[in-house]
Structure formats: structure tokens, C-alpha cells
Amino acid sequence: MGNKQTIFTDEQLDAYQDCTFFTRKEILRLHGRYHELAPHLVPMDYTKDPDCKLPLALIVNMPELKENPFRNRIVESFSEDGMGNLSFNEFVDMFSVLSEMAPRELKAIYAFKIYDFNVDNYLCKEDLEKTLNKLTKEELTPEEVELVCQKAIEEADLDGDNKLSFADFENMITRAPDFLSTFHIRI
Amino acid sequence: MEELDTVNLVRVMSDDSIHSSLSSDSCEYYQTEIFDQLPSVQACRLEQNRQSLLEASEANQDGPEPRENISHGHLSRGPKDKASTRPLRNLVMCIQGKRNARDRRKMQISNIGFWDSWRRSQSIYMKRVMAQMGGALKGLLPWQQTLRTINGRFGVGVKAYFVFLRYLVFLNLLHCALISGFILGPTAFYGSSAHLKFGANDSVLDFFLGTGYLDRSPVFFGFYTRGSLNLPCLNTPLLYLAGIFTILFLSLIMVVRRTVVGYKHTWILGKQYSVNVSYKIFCGWDFSIQDRASATLKRSFIRNDLKLFLEEQSFSLREAQRTLPQKVRLYLLRFIFNLIVLSLLGGAFYLIYFATKTSQNMSASEHHWMVSLVLQYLPPITITFVNLFLPHMFRKISSFEDYSFTTQVNATLLRSIFLKLASLGIYLFFVFDQTKNQPCRENIFGREMYKLSNFNFLATLCNAFLFSYPRKLLQEKYPSSLLAHLSGKQHFLIPFNVLDLVYSQTVSWVGVYYCPLLPLIGTVTLMATFYIKKFTVLRCCVAEQRMLRGSSSSVLFHFMLLLGLIMAAVTLGVNFWIPNTNTFSCGPFGNGGSLFNVTGECVARLPSSAQTTLRYLSSEAFALPLILTEVIILTSYVSRGRANQKAIERLKDMLVLSSSDKRFLVKQHATMLRRQKNTGRVRGAAIKEDNPRNNSTVPPSTRTN
Numbered sequence: 001m002g003n004k005q006t007i008f009t010d011e012q013l014d015a016y017q018d019c020t021f022f023t024r025k026e027i028l029r030l031h032g033r034y035h036e037l038a039p040h041l042v043p044m045d046y047t048k049d050p051d052c053k054l055p056l057a058l059i060v061n062m063p064e065l066k067e068n069p070f071r072n073r074i075v076e077s078f079s080e081d082g083m084g085n086l087s088f089n090e091f092v093d094m095f096s097v098l099s100e101m102a103p104r105e106l107k108a109i110y111a112f113k114i115y116d117f118n119v120d121n122y123l124c125k126e127d128l129e130k131t132l133n134k135l136t137k138e139e140l141t142p143e144e145v146e147l148v149c150q151k152a153i154e155e156a157d158l159d160g161d162n163k164l165s166f167a168d169f170e171n172m173i174t175r176a177p178d179f180l181s182t183f184h185i186r187i
Numbered sequence: 188m189e190e191l192d193t194v195n196l197v198r199v200m201s202d203d204s205i206h207s208s209l210s211s212d213s214c215e216y217y218q219t220e221i222f223d224q225l226p227s228v229q230a231c232r233l234e235q236n237r238q239s240l241l242e243a244s245e246a247n248q249d250g251p252e253p254r255e256n257i258s259h260g261h262l263s264r265g266p267k268d269k270a271s272t273r274p275l276r277n278l279v280m281c282i283q284g285k286r287n288a289r290d291r292r293k294m295q296i297s298n299i300g301f302w303d304s305w306r307r308s309q310s311i312y313m314k315r316v317m318a319q320m321g322g323a324l325k326g327l328l329p330w331q332q333t334l335r336t337i338n339g340r341f342g343v344g345v346k347a348y349f350v351f352l353r354y355l356v357f358l359n360l361l362h363c364a365l366i367s368g369f370i371l372g373p374t375a376f377y378g379s380s381a382h383l384k385f386g387a388n389d390s391v392l393d394f395f396l397g398t399g400y401l402d403r404s405p406v407f408f409g410f411y412t413r414g415s416l417n418l419p420c421l422n423t424p425l426l427y428l429a430g431i432f433t434i435l436f437l438s439l440i441m442v443v444r445r446t447v448v449g450y451k452h453t454w455i456l457g458k459q460y461s462v463n464v465s466y467k468i469f470c471g472w473d474f475s476i477q478d479r480a481s482a483t484l485k486r487s488f489i490r491n492d493l494k495l496f497l498e499e500q501s502f503s504l505r506e507a508q509r510t511l512p513q514k515v516r517l518y519l520l521r522f523i524f525n526l527i528v529l530s531l532l533g534g535a536f537y538l539i540y541f542a543t544k545t546s547q548n549m550s551a552s553e554h555h556w557m558v559s560l561v562l563q564y565l566p567p568i569t570i571t572f573v574n575l576f577l578p579h580m581f582r583k584i585s586s587f588e589d590y591s592f593t594t595q596v597n598a599t600l601l602r603s604i605f606l607k608l609a610s611l612g613i614y615l616f617f618v619f620d621q622t623k624n625q626p627c628r629e630n631i632f633g634r635e636m637y638k639l640s641n642f643n644f645l646a647t648l649c650n651a652f653l654f655s656y657p658r659k660l661l662q663e664k665y666p667s668s669l670l671a672h673l674s675g676k677q678h679f680l681i682p683f684n685v686l687d688l689v690y691s692q693t694v695s696w697v698g699v700y701y702c703p704l705l706p707l708i709g710t711v712t713l714m715a716t717f718y719i720k721k722f723t724v725l726r727c728c729v730a731e732q733r734m735l736r737g738s739s740s741s742v743l744f745h746f747m748l749l750l751g752l753i754m755a756a757v758t759l760g761v762n763f764w765i766p767n768t769n770t771f772s773c774g775p776f777g778n779g780g781s782l783f784n785v786t787g788e789c790v791a792r793l794p795s796s797a798q799t800t801l802r803y804l805s806s807e808a809f810a811l812p813l814i815l816t817e818v819i820i821l822t823s824y825v826s827r828g829r830a831n832q833k834a835i836e837r838l839k840d841m842l843v844l845s846s847s848d849k850r851f852l853v854k855q856h857a858t859m860l861r862r863q864k865n866t867g868r869v870r871g872a873a874i875k876e877d878n879p880r881n882n883s884t885v886p887p888s889t890r891t892n
Contacts, residue, residue: 015286015289016282018274018275018276018285018289019275019276019282019285019286019289020276020282021276063477064475064477066477067476067477067478067479067481067482068472068474068476069472070472080281089281089282089283090281090282092282093281093282096276098474101318102276102277103277105277106277106279109279111469115469128468131468131469132468135468135471135472135486135489136486136489136490136493137486139486139490140490140493140494144493144494144497147497147500148464148468148493148496148497149468151464151496151500152464152465152468155463155464155465156465158839158842158843159842159843159845159846160842160843160844160846160847161846161847161850169469172465172466172469173469173470176463176466176469176470178343178466178470179466179469179470181473182470182471182472182473182474183470183474184474184475185474185475186475
């Protein structure tokens with residue numbers, strides 16, 4: 001049934017179906033999107049698992065990510081080298097975690113990675129200030145930013161060290177009613 | 188000489204040993220290293236890697252042995268089974284890692300028995316089917332696309348209004364189903380439908396006034412007769428009553444459930460109504476935004492939310508700084524304003540009384556048909572106008588009373604809901620009072636509710652097309668005229684629109700006993716209202732900058748609905764239990780029948796044990812133990828909640844103290860390390876430096892009293 005596709009072997013598609021939240025059709029569609037980002041770089045035949053990575057600048061210009069203030073951090077947290085170069089596996093992984101069907105715990109782990117700008121496993125005040133400035137595009141004055149970040153840390157910090165560890169973050173985010181609905185990209 | 192120079196150079200280069208040796212910044216470098224070795228961090232990392240380790244070790248051995256061989260700390264037995272059947276997608280590793288785990292699982296499958304593998308594949312299949320069904324059901328909900336558009340353009344609050352509207356449509360559909368089952372069905376089969384023909388005096392006006400043709404139709408109470416279904420416990424009046432009570436009871440359960448669920452979502456460890464800034468920062472941005480206009484809008488929403496929060500902070504600061512004479516003056520002002528509000532309410536009630544008296548006392552034939560139509564509709568017109576203007580006046584009044592923005596909105600809302608429900612209640616009381624001795628007063632009640640319901644819908648329609656749309660055209664075509672300046676930009680005022688919905692649903696509940704087809708009318712009008720409001724919002728309104736928070740306001744909506752339902756139940760109860768309305772002259776109870784007659788007949792036919800039980804349940808001897816039990820259960824829940832709260836506070840304190848213990852110890856460790864390094868080079872200076880700083884050698888937790 002359907003077209004006989006030659007991009008992936010059946011075994012590969014099964015593996016993708018089990019390891020991500022996508023169906024076969026969606027995986028093929030994702031490959032199409034990946035390919036059109038750089039048609040001369042991305043091979044059409046993935047049966048031999050080619051080693052092809054697209055740079056950050058190409059991925060960040062996708063319409064789904066273009067308007068997102070955290071687009072750079074999102075791509076960086078899913079890339080293995082931390083620089084934002086995504087192979088197709090990482091590309092699929094990124095959209096799988098951000099899809100509707102990913103559970104809250106998984107999304108919370110990656111959300112923490114995204115908001116952790118200096119990658120030190122803690123959300124310190126500077127991370128929060130950077131997040132806030134990206135959110136509001138620097139429309140708040142520095143004093144207001146300081147006040148808001150201070151209040152945010154006060155609210156979420158459980159162990160009193162003036163920064164948010166993953167436990168603090170997860171504790172706060174599990175009670176947020178709209179986390180699942182906002183932290184989701186449809187592709 | 189050379190050595191001195193070297194020493195000086197060394198001194199300049201190694202900054203840490205001279206200043207800021209004990210500041211937290213320079214300790215950061217050491218802290219991260221030692222933090223990595225702490226058992227708690229190790230355990231955290233272990234949790235995340237546990238599945239892959241488990242799978243690796245299970246693949247290396249076969250059978251039940253792997254369970255004993257895992258020696259990575261204190262893992263419990265239970266989760267192991269879940270871990271190997273946990274979906275691969277939920278694991279936190281890159282795709283290659285998941286692929287390896289999958290291959291390992293595949294190899295493992297050949298080691299387990301036939302039944303295990305069959306069970307496992309069945310559970311995976313069932314999970315997939317359930318997920319697909321869930322997705323399909325979600326897609327069946329109507330108007331999803333509209334809701335998404337509205338959410339994108341106007342924010343969560345306006346979307347919450349439309350979600351509430353959709354919920355009310357479903358509720359009314361459920362009522363229709365119940366009515367057709369309990370009331371219309373038996374009447375269709377067993378009742379007589381002889382007088383459903385157009386009579387001589389009928390006209391189209393009957394559809395508006397509820398008289399004539401409509402009076403004799405199934406729309407009103409008077410149509411239903413005892414019919415031929417006459418078993419003692421299964422007759423038309425009993426079914427009628429059962430239908431109405433089921434409707435009210437089901438509505439009660441659904442509304443209470445949604446109120447409680449919504450309340451649980453907004454209750455966060457005692458911080459009930461405060462703004463949660465951390466949510467705004469981390470969950471504020473909607474990742475699915477794709478076009479620039481929505482992004483700019485969303486950004487302005489977030490900025491306004493934060494500005495609102497900052498404003499509330501500065502307001503509470505200002506409030507704390509109020510001097511005594513200022514406070515006295517403010518309270519006096521608030522008292523005067525409350526008196527004004529009460530007098531406005533009193534005036535409104537008098538107006539309604541006057542309108543009801545006029546409408547009841549007029550005789551139909553001495554006026555032109557249009558005048559009589561207006562006079563018949565006078566009470567609904569008055570009520571609607573009162574409900575239209577007074578809430579806006581309340582809004583203006585509350586802005587003078589110097590409350591924070593949220594309190595202003597809540598105060599206006601409270602006053603408006605009191606106005607709406609009380610005006611309905613007063614109206615019912617006046618109608619009740621004035622139709623004391625008229626035959627078939629149920630039909631009269633039903634007629635009034637029918638007229639109220641109709642006029643509500645008419646008012647919504649006129650508001651949209653005769654007021655909102657021209658105002659928008661005025662803003663567009665002549666933006667600099669005086670009128671445009673006066674009217675200002677149109678915003679979709681969520682609280683007032685929700686109040687309208689709650690009011691119309693309350694009217695539907697109050698009237699369902701007297702006018703059984705009211706839910707059907709309600710469904711149709713609500714669906715039409717959805718499209719009218721959609722038109723108003725998308726074409727005529729501009730997004731409001733200061734918004735009510737979406738999730739907490741849904742609790743408020745459902746709570747107001749609950750108030751309306753209680754009022755409807757109270758009205759019905761009063762109607763049944765007042766002595767001189769016990770006998771009916773029309774309707775399914777027949778001439779001279781009553782509620783107690785009918786139920787008494789049924790109870791008398793039950794077996795004697797059931798009768799004694801029922802008698803006991805309705806006597807006072809049962810009520811007292813029941814109340815006592817409820818009080819005891821409530822007390823136990825409340826005290827358990829308080830004990831949990833205390834435990835949470837204590838645990839939080841412990842957490843803070845142990846964390847500062849940890850930091851103190853790490854600092855000490857870092858200092859000692861550095862001291863060891865520096866004793867070789869700058870011994871004298873370092874010791875002199877360190878001594879005055881080292882005045883606190885006691886950990887924080889033992890310092891506290």
C-alpha cells in the first residue's frame with residue numbers, strides 16, 4: 001500500500017517509530033523537510049546511515065522556529081556537539097520531544113536544558129535574565145528585569161541556594177497548567 | 188633580587204590568594220568539581236541512566252539472574268519491570284542510544300517465554316490503539332480551529348470564555364437527551380396529542396408571547412397529562428419529576444467536579460491567588476507561534492502581564508505605606524460607594540417590581556398588538572437593561588475605590604453576579620406573588636422564563652449587530668471624530684460576557700420544570716451565540732492589554748454557574764413546599780394531584796422493608812447522625828490538610844538548612860585546599876589574610892536557635 005519509498009529501509013522506519021513519537025508517514029515527511037533545508041547536502045538515500053549534519057543557521061530559519069526567541073538554545077540542546085549542528089537523528093529527536101505526545105517529564109528535562117544558557121546544570125540569575133530579555137525583547141528596564149527574576153527564583157527555589165536546580169525546576173513546572181500546551185511545536 | 192621579583196610576579200599573578208579568596212565567585216570553580224562527587228548528584232544522574240544500564244545488564248545475562256547482579260546503589264525491585272517495558276520514546280537519550288536499547292530489547296525477547304512476549308506485544312499494541320483513539324476523540328471536539336485562532340489573537344482568557352460556552356452547549360444537549368427520554372418519550376407513546384392543531388385565535392405572535400398555540404404545545408407544563416401509563420410506580424408525573432431531578436442532580440455533579448478540578452489546578456501550596464512569575468517566564472512563550480504578528484502580540488501580552496505584576500507589587504508597597512488619616516478617608520470613601528451600589532441595586536429592584544406589576548395587570552385586548560407585545564415583554568426588557576448598564580457603573584465605581592487591579596475586577600464581578608441572580612430571584616418572587624390565585628400558574632411561570640430566554644438572545648443579537656459593528660465602523664471610517672474618541676477601542680470584556688452566559692443558563696435551569704423544551708431552545712441559542720460572539724471578537728474587538736489570568740478565571744466561571752444552579756434548586760424547592768401550591772390544576776399531575784400524592788402512592792406499593800427504610804431516611808432521626816458524620820469527616824480532612832501543610836513547611840526549612848550546610852562545608856573544603864596550596868608560597872601574607880575572615884567556623888544549621 002502506498003508508494004514504495006527508498007529513503008529508509010523498513011527496519012530503520014520501524015526503529016524510528018519505536019524511538020520517537022512519529023509514525024512512518026511523519027518520519028518520511030520530516031526527512032522531506034530536512035532535505036529541503038539543504039538539498040545539495042542532504043542525501044535522499046538514508047539506507048546506509050550517512051553522516052550528514054546541518055549547521056545551526058539553516059535549522060534556525062525553519063518557519064516553525066523562526067519566531068521563537070529560544071531557537072538557538074533549542075537547537076543547541078539537541079545537538080551532540082553542543083554547537084547546534086544537527087544530524088537527521090537529532091532533528092527527528094528534537095521535533096519528537098517537542099511534539100504533542102511527549103510526556104511532561106521528558107519535556108521538563110529538555111526545557112531545563114534549553115533555559116540553561118551557560119550549561120552548568122543550574123538556572124542561575126543570569127540564565128533567568130537572559131531568558132526574560134529574549135522573551136520581552138528587552139522592553140523591560142533592567143530594574144524591572146532584576147525584580148522579576150528575583151521573584152521567580154524566590155518562588156521556585158526550594159533549597160535556598162539562589163538558583164534553580166533541576167529538582168526545583170521540575171517541581172515548579174509540574175504544577176504549571178499550561179506547560180504542556182505551550183511547550184509544543186507542530187510540524 | 189631575582190627571587191623577590193619572582194615572588195612579586197607570583198603575587199600579582201595569583202590573584203585568588205590575595206583577595207576574594209573566600210568570596211563565592213572564586214569558589215565556584217572548586218564547588219562544581221566537588222558537587223559532581225556528592226551522592227545526591229550521583230543519584231540524580233543514576234536515575235536518568237538507569238534504564239540503559241538495566242537494559243545493558245539484562246542483555247548480557249539471561250533469565251532472572253540480572254536482578255541480583257545490579258550493584259549500582261540502592262535501586263528498588265519494582266520499577267525494573269516497568270523500565271524494560273517503558274516506551275523507548277520516553278527515555279532521555281539521543282536516538283542512537285534509543286536504537287541500541289531497542290536492539291538489546293529485541294535480543295532479549297528471544298530469551299523470554301511465549302506468553303510473556305505475547306503479553307508484551309499486546310500491551311504495546313493496546314497502548315498504540317488507545318493513543319490513536321484519544322487523538323481521534325480530541326479531533327472530534329467542534330470548533331477547535333476557531334478556538335486556536337482566538338487563542339492566538341486574543342490570549343487565553345478569551346479562549347476560556349469560548350471553551351466555557353462550548354461546555355454549556357454540551358450540558359444543554361445532555362439536558363435535551365434526558366428530557367426526551369424521561370418526558371417527551373412517555374408522552375409521545377402514552378399521552379394524548381389531540382390539541383396540537385392551530386386554533387382560531389392563534390397567531391405568529393404566540394411564538395413570542397408563549398400564549399395561544401404555544402400554550403397548548405409541549406413547550407409548557409400544561410400540555411403533559413397523566414396519560415395512559417398508570418402503573419403506581421411508573422407513571423408520567425413520576426417520570427417527569429424524575430427527569431427534572433436527574434437534570435439538576437447531574438448538572439450539580441458536573442459543575443462541582445469542574446469547579447473542584449479547576450480549583451486544584453490553581454491552588455499551589457497555599458499561594459492561592461498570587462501571580463506566579465516563574466510560570467510566565469518558563470511557560471509564557473507559545474512555541475507553536477509561526478508568524479511575526481502573533482509573535483509580536485504574544486510578546487506584548489507577556490510584557491503586559493509582567494507589568495501588571497510589577498504594578499501590583501508597587502501597589503502593595505503603596506498600600507503598606509498608607510498613613511492613618513489616608514486610611515480613614517479611604518474607608519469612608521469605600522463605605523459611601525458601597526451605599527451608592529446598594530441604592531442602585533434597590534432602584535433596579537423597584538423598577539423590576541413596577542414592570543412586573545404593569546405587565547401582569549394589563550389586559551390583552553385594549554391595546555394595539557405591538558404595544559401589548561412590548562408591555563408583555565416589559566419585565567425582561569427592564570431586567571436586561573438593568574443588567575446591561577449597572578455592571579458598567581459598578582466597574583467605574585470600583586476604579587475609584589483604590590483597589591489593586593485584580594481586586595477591582597473581583598469586586599465588580601461579585602456585585603454584578605449578585606445583581607443578576609438577585610434580579611432574577613426578585614422577579615420570580617413578584618410573579619409568584621401576583622399569580623397567587625390564577626389557574627395553571629406553572630404555565631405562567633414557564634411563559635415568563637420563555638420570554639426571558641428569548642429576550643436575552645435578542646439582546647445579544649442586537650448588541651452585536653446594532654452596537655458593536657457600527658462602533659467598529661465608526662472607529663475605522665472616522666477615527667478622529669469626537670464620538671470615536673468617546674467610545675474608545677472595543678475590548679471583549681470577559682467577565683461580563685461570562686455573566687451573561689451564567690445568567691442564561693440559570694434561567695434555563697429555573698425554567699426547565701415549567702417549560703421542558705427550554706434546554707432545546709438553550710442549545711440552539713447558545714450555538715448561535717457562539718457564532719455571534721466569534722464575529723464580534725474577530726471582527727470588532729481589539730486585544731485587551733490587561734487580562735484576567737485564564738486558568739484561575741475558569742474556576743470563577745464554574746463557581747458562578749454553581750451559584751445559579753443552587754438558586755434554581757431553591758426556587759424549585761420553594762415552589763413544591765409552600766402549602767397552597769401543593770395541588771396542581773394542569774400538567775401531568777392532573778387535577779387535584781400533588782407531588783406528595785404521587786410519590787406517596789409509589790412508596791405505598793414498595794415492599795415494607797423498603798418503606799420503613801425510606802421513612803427512616805426522611806425522618807429527623809436520620810438527619811442528626813448524618814450531619815454529625817459529615818462534620819466529623821470534614822474535620823478529619825481539614826486537620827489532615829493542616830498537618831500536611833505543617834510537614835511541608837518543616838521539610839522546606841530542612842531543605843534550605845541542609846543546602847546551606849552543604850555550601851558551607853564546600854567553602855570550608857575549598858578554603859582548606861587553597862590554604863594547603865598557598866602555604867608553600869605566600870605563607871605569612873595568606874595567614875594574616877585568612878584570620879580575620881575566618882570568624883565563622885560553625886555550620887549554619889547549628890547556628891540557629
